[in-house]
Amino acid sequence: MAEEFIPFDPAEALDSKEVIELFLESALASGDANYIAIAHNIAARAETIHNLAEKTERLPAALHKTKPAM
Numbered sequence: 001m002a003e004e005f006i007p008f009d010p011a012e013a014l015d016s017k018e019v020i021e022l023f024l025e026s027a028l029a030s031g032d033a034n035y036i037a038i039a040h041n042i043a044a045r046a047e048t049i050h051n052l053a054e055k056t057e058r059l060p061a062a063l064h065k066t067k068p069a070m
Contacts, residue, residue, distance in 0.1 A: 009045075010046075011042050011045035011046035011049055012046070012049065013046075014043065014046035015046075016050075020047065023042070026039075027039030
């Protein structure tokens with residue numbers, strides 16, 4: 001039987017400015033330029049998700065359900 005994987009977006013776990021800062025500090029401490037770039041992308045998404053959630057008074061997970069189909 002094949003394993004079922006559940007999608008995970010690390011940006012959703014970064015739920016405050018303090019957590020985002022710690023995440024970026026950890027990435028910078030790694031010294032890995034690729035990881036730092038990925039971490040910056042994740043942090044930017046996290047800020048966008050949570051700012052939008054505050055403005056629309058929705059939970060971040062609910063925003064994913066309202067994405068337009070492409």
